[in-house]
Amino acid sequence: HLLNMKYFLQNATNRTLFLIDEMGGGTDPHMGGAIAESVLDKLSQKACYGLVTTHFSNLKLMAAPDNNIENGAMLFNTEALEPLYILQTGFPGSSFTIEIAKKIGFPHDVITSLQGKVNQKQLDFEVQLQQLDVERKALQQQKKSMDMSDQLLNETLEKYQNLYESLKADKQSIIREAKNEAKNMLMSSNKLIEKTIHDIKTTKADKTKTKQARQHIQEEITKLSDKKEDTSPKEIVHSIATKPLQPQKAKVKKEAPKVGDLVTIEGQTGSAVLESIKGKNAVVVMGNMRMRIAYNKLLKTSKKKTKKESKTAVYTKLADDINEKVLRFQPKIDIRGQRLEEALENTKQFIDEAIMLRMHEVHILHGKGTGVLRAHIRQYLQGIPEVAHVLDEHVDRGGHGITIVRFDL
Structure with a gap:
């Protein structure tokens, strides 16, 4: 092992790829860790490419942006203490020595003696690694939930933006048509007025009759302008021309509003x-x-x-309430520790609200336990037409203790 490391030190260049398993092994652990750290530092200075496996904590602490050394670890199920065979870079791994010894049935007094003989700093480092792994998984889950909420918000904003653009286009179209029809009505009315004035002058009518005729025309135009939209200008002109003059009626004064009206x-x-x-x-x-x-x-x-x-x-107000619910809706419910009836009722309300708000996916955290609560939840979901798929979460994120529900809306 030492001869191989010596060979790498003498011949490695920036085009070298080295693979070393249990670097520094085969000798005293303290000296082996020191030798491995020195050799790895030298190879890093040569800008080599390589992969090293180790249980030495001092090598895990070497990782830093300025020396091009990065940690990596195979993921481990901390609850079942089983390997997941998934590589995760950027984080150092833990050996889980004491935990595995407890699981396979080591005597309690031997484990107690082991904990007393191991360096306390080493134990603290292992505990910190395990805690970092738990926190990292929790952050990944939170990020996934936030991404789903962000996607839903973007879809809602896009929907209302499209609706706004559609209404804006319809408004412009209606205004344009109304202007054109009003223009045609005015042109026809002006022609009628000019004809009426010409007739009055021809017949040498007095001023009173002239004023009455003009007022009559204006009143008829106002009344007919309030008719249905499909009334044509020709119909308006015909109605004015054929309707006889009526005596002028006194104007009705509008009622003034009072307090409470x-x-x-x-x-x-x-x-x-x-x-x-x-x-x-x-x-x-x-x-x-x-x-x-x-x-x-x-x-x-x-x-x-x-x-x-x-x-x-x-x-x-109803539309505002729905928008508010969409923004506040959490796509995950935790029913652990609840009685069966209470858990089912809360789940039904949760699923109904998710369907109303057109969610694509939600998570139900019911825990593993005896499996009774999970079985009742699955049985209820089978009777929901909008539910397209029901499946377990990935084993790294809770496995069959979490049910994923995907909708077809």
């Missing part, structure tokens, strides 16, 4: 309640908002109109 603000569609009147100003309440406004800008409205607006407000 439902009102609308001039130029707006929303309704409010008139709370008080102070001189030329008034205070109105709109939802949870109170505002001061000029009294002459308020118009009394009917309860029927308000009901329609209230229904729209309810739909808006």
Whole structure:
């Protein structure tokens, strides 16, 4: 072993690949660890490429960005104390010597003696390695959950952005069509007015009749403009031309709103309640908002109109509530320690909410135990039409103690 390491030291270049198993073995552990550290440091200076397996902690501590040495370890199931045969780089591995000795049935007094003879710093280092491995797995799980939430948020934002663009395009199209139709109506009306004036001049009518004729035309245009959208300009012109003049009626004065009336603000569609009147100003309440406004800008409205607006407000609030639930929804539920009835009820509510919010995947943490809770959860999920797949989590992340549910929505 020493001769092989000597050969590498004499002949290695930056194009050399070396593979050393149990580097520094075959001699005193303290001296072997020191020799291995010195040789590995020299090979690193030569910029060689290599792979070394070792149980020496001093070699694990050599890893640093400035010497091009990186740790790696084969993953280990810390609960079952079984190898997973998966390579993980960036973290040093633990030998799990004492833990494995306990599992295979070493006498308690021998293990106690072993712990007393091992260097305390070495034990602390092994414990820290195991703790780092546990924390790393927890962080990976949290990252996966955050990625799922981020993906869901992006999909929701994209959906509402597309809806906004669609509504914006429809609005522009409606405005354009309305302008064109209004232009045609005005052109037809102007022609009718010019014809009426010409007829009045020809017949040498007096000023009263002329004024009455013009007023009659204007009233008819206003009334007919409120008809259905499919009313054509020709129909409007024909209606005005064929309808006889009616005596002018007195204008009906609009009723002034009083305190407690439902009102609308001039130029707006929303309704409010008139709370008080102070001189030329008034205070109105709109939802949870109170505002001061000029009294002459308020118009009394009917309860029927308000009901329609209230229904729209309810739909808006419902959409806001759903968006809030999507942002706060956690795609994982922990039912460990709960009674069977309580666990099933919580799981049903969790699955119903996930389907309503159109989740793609959720996790149910029920633990391993006797397997009764897992069996009832699986039986319930089989009867849900929206559930496409039900499977166990990877053994490294909980195995059959966690059920993954994937939906087909």
